[in-house]
Amino acid sequence: MNETPRANRLHIAIFGRRNAGKSSLINALTNQDIAVVSDVPGTTTDPVYKAMELLPLGPVVFIDTAGIDDEGELGALRVQRSIDVLNKADMVLLVMDSGTGISEYEMDLARRCREKKLPLLVVLNKADAHPVPTSFLEEVITRLETDPVLVSAKTHQGIGDLKIAIVRNAPSQWDDQTLVGDLVREGDTVVLVVPVDLAAPKGRLILPQVQTIRDILDHDAMAYVVKERELKASISTLNKKPDLVITDSQAFLKADADTPLDVPLTSFSILFARNKGDLATLVAGAKAIDELKPGDKVLLAEACSHHRMEDDIGKVKIPRWLRQSVGGDLDFQWCSGPRFPENIEEFKLIVHCGACTINRREMLSRIMRAQEAGVPIVNYGVCIAHIHGILQRALSPFPELQEVLKDN
């Protein structure tokens, strides 16, 4: 586990006094029965590393530590090993039983986290067993300087909120998802199809194109940048097929026609949807478009309140395309800014903007909020690709998601 590059996995250290319920919390978060769960205090001894997928954030490592308040000779060694874990952690969950109160142990850990600038989430477990008094919540906020999350590992109450809190509080490098690095191998040739006649500023490339070229170079691959008119010519100059073709969505149909069927083809929109969120959930959201019926409530959500143009994508174009796709009118609502409306359960679909003004963690937390409410969510890029019938091919680098789109 220590060999895994740190940048690829969020290391979440779980601290807590003996029997606060650390191991059962991990199980609740992951729905797996990996940690030994026991009611005997101090069952967990040396820190235990559990690598797993915390969807939709991605790979995490939970570090399950021994309770720091263990006493005795053996206890001191274990306490030191637990403290050492702070050097490897990207985030700390402090699991507390609200019945036990705040001791020097919790105060000490919160101080260490502040010193190391580690995000600290206080998790009040066993919220099912006894109601948490407001006075205690206020004491946590005042003395540990953080808003606690109330959960019950037993009933799973609040586990969704905790996952969202983990995503929101992840260090900022968790926004730096690679765009294509995991899709290319060293020495690969990636053809980028970049129309220059459409709104591209003179002498420049638009930022997503530059970021993609750079990411390809950063992963020891090669970027063959061409206009859509030259795509066919560029492929014919290569003595092997390109390993991947990435096109601007506006040139997708031409790129589709000119890219051999066995070459993976995708769009900048799809790559950025994946980069800014969770492509699997968004593709599932695209499928939900096919289930929409006239009169269904659809929420169009934008992260910022930008100036709307006459033919605004969220206000005019997407509603028009969705109506055509459904074959009747839909009950559209719009929201912009940091919050969804209260009643999102009522919607049959959320169509979210490309999230250019918010970071990955924020977009993921919105996706999770929709998932919690059981509402399919899709973003503009994936939605438009699906309505225009190009999503299936644009997912060709992600065959497992092509299956999602096909299934049931």
Added chain:
Amino acid sequence: MNETPRANRLHIAIFGRRNAGKSSLINALTNQDIAVVSDVPGTTTDPVYKAMELLPLGPVVFIDTAGIDDEGELGALRVQRSIDVLNKADMVLLVMDSGTGISEYEMDLARRCREKKLPLLVVLNKADAHPVPTSFLEEVITRLETDPVLVSAKTHQGIGDLKIAIVRNAPSQWDDQTLVGDLVREGDTVVLVVPVDLAAPKGRLILPQVQTIRDILDHDAMAYVVKERELKASISTLNKKPDLVITDSQAFLKADADTPLDVPLTSFSILFARNKGDLATLVAGAKAIDELKPGDKVLLAEACSHHRMEDDIGKVKIPRWLRQSVGGDLDFQWCSGPRFPENIEEFKLIVHCGACTINRREMLSRIMRAQEAGVPIVNYGVCIAHIHGILQRALSPFPELQEVLKDN
């Protein structure tokens, strides 16, 4: 001539009353005897287009018009044709004989130029024949709203200043020299060698790289962007040799080794030296480095006063390299900002910065100022390439300049 794309040639319309000396001025500017020169007023009838190179600006068209003040039936037609020329002109030279004074004709032309936002240069010709009274200069400035340039087409006095004024006053699109458009043909493959481990901001490419990619696409060619480590691999994926390789200077030696000898290879520095100035003059300046002797005066000129770092390129590195090249100390002087020192004739060489904060017209006017004074001028990029022995190969797309570097 009318078929030549306007953007490629600066169209300079020459106006003036009959016999002000328009045609002889064109001859003086071009050292050619193309226009019919005569002392009979009104020799030039219909506008005459003369395409030529006005070094170092490049291709221009002089439009030699009939005097607007011609009278009579035939005269009226010619006057209208002359006025029509204003619709094709990028700049207007109004040639005046200071002895004749300002009439309604000059006032009318100046007004038309202001309306059309055409740059107007008032040229007071025959400055050799009679001294121009200060009162008349002031009248030109006040009534025609422009600083006049004093010349004698006969003795060539002031012609250098006029050329500099033409360059400085050219419309801003004359800064938009293509970077590589004239070096590539439709369908060409250009390999760009872009190191990413050196000071390049995370997730970005530096602007010169982006501009070059865009210029390649704008000219229907294809840009294969690779790190220096992948250059050899990229060439081996192509089933024909690349048509051009452009490398970051820092990777030049590796690019030199990995690019087949019959493939033109240059650097971003050389392309930008050409884009921002006059490569032929700068290469001649590089040759002058070989002639430097210990004790010679060298001017290091920077367009802006930037914050100097400890190992500043202009203050420390280039002087060190020049001393090593000469094998002794040199008498360095530095200047920054918009002006050269008064005494530039004393210098054996001017080494100018890359001109990133000034435009092409300004850099060209500085190059011309050095040429007027008979002082070789080179820029940082060309200077460094020459000192490090890579200039010859970096000029491989410009075989005529390779000859300049070899000659005498």
